[in-house]
Ligand code: G3P
């Protein structure tokens with residue numbers, strides 16, 4: 119009996135160690151540190167870097183097609199202003215949902231930018247791919263899944279998809295069921311169980327709940343779900359120990375902002391770690407924070423490099439994975455270990 123218990127204990131410890139060792143890398147918007155975010159070249163480059171998952175943010179067009187774009191707007195990553203000057207709404211924004219896929223395919227995609235006071239485009243990340251060079255286009259979720267599955271076949275690897283339903287409530291208010299369409303696409307391509315190499319992520323708790331309670335059962339699916347969260351008041355209850363326990367009835371994991379896991383000390387030279395990751399793990403949730411970038415202005419003040427940030431999160435905080443614009447750097451970091 120004692121031997122049996124020892125063997126069981128050994129298996130349990132080995133399994134726990136194996137699970138703990140399975141830290142993942144999610145290529146955030148593709149290899150977006152090197153090529154314009156969410157373009158096919160950025161996804162192909164990310165694939166070659168060997169992450170575990172490639173991320174898609176998804177929105178819907180006027181003709182109900184799913185396209186891979188970070189926002190439900192076109193005006194910070196395309197030349198929509200030149201091509202369709204009269205199609206903005208009263209708020210000055212160009213909404214994806216007001217355009218057909220055919221119209222969107224006529225646009226060129228740029229590095230994320232804003233306009234300066236002289237009306238000149240200025241890149242958000244000045245050190246990245248130059249603005250307006252070469253040709254990049256918007257693509258559909260189906261295009262991207264076929265790229266990843268095609269590369270999985272030709273390389274023998276098995277890289278997954280990590281798909282965010284962007285502004286699900288906004289789409290519903292416009293009569294579009296974005297989340298249902300994403301899940302139908304998952305199912306079409308064989309991502310239909312918790313064992314599938316896919317995550318569904320959302321910032322909207324109502325969306326998570328609806329997906330879990332209504333859409334997945336209706337579609338005969340059961341995939342891994344992740345609740346994203348930031349510093350906003352909306353998440354105040356959710357990030358408590360009780361909130362995370364309640365969340366674990368719906369989600370398999372959380373995707374928190376770096377800023378709610380580590381907090382800079384007053385001097386800004388040091389930091390402390392909040393209870394969020396420990397509490398999430400206690401609730402059985404995996405933790406995949408965002409966003410790990412190489413630019414100093416885009417990382418916490420208490421670190422000097424991306425490697426240092428990765429070390430803190432993978433090794434000291436103990437997260438299960440990270441979203442990074444530089445998936446090669448995160449993959450290399452984990453391999454060094
Ligand atoms: O989905 C994880 C991370 O991408 C959340 O931030 O704004 O880049 O979609 P965002």
Ligand code: CA
Pocket residue numbers: 173174175282
């Ligand atoms: Ca995202």
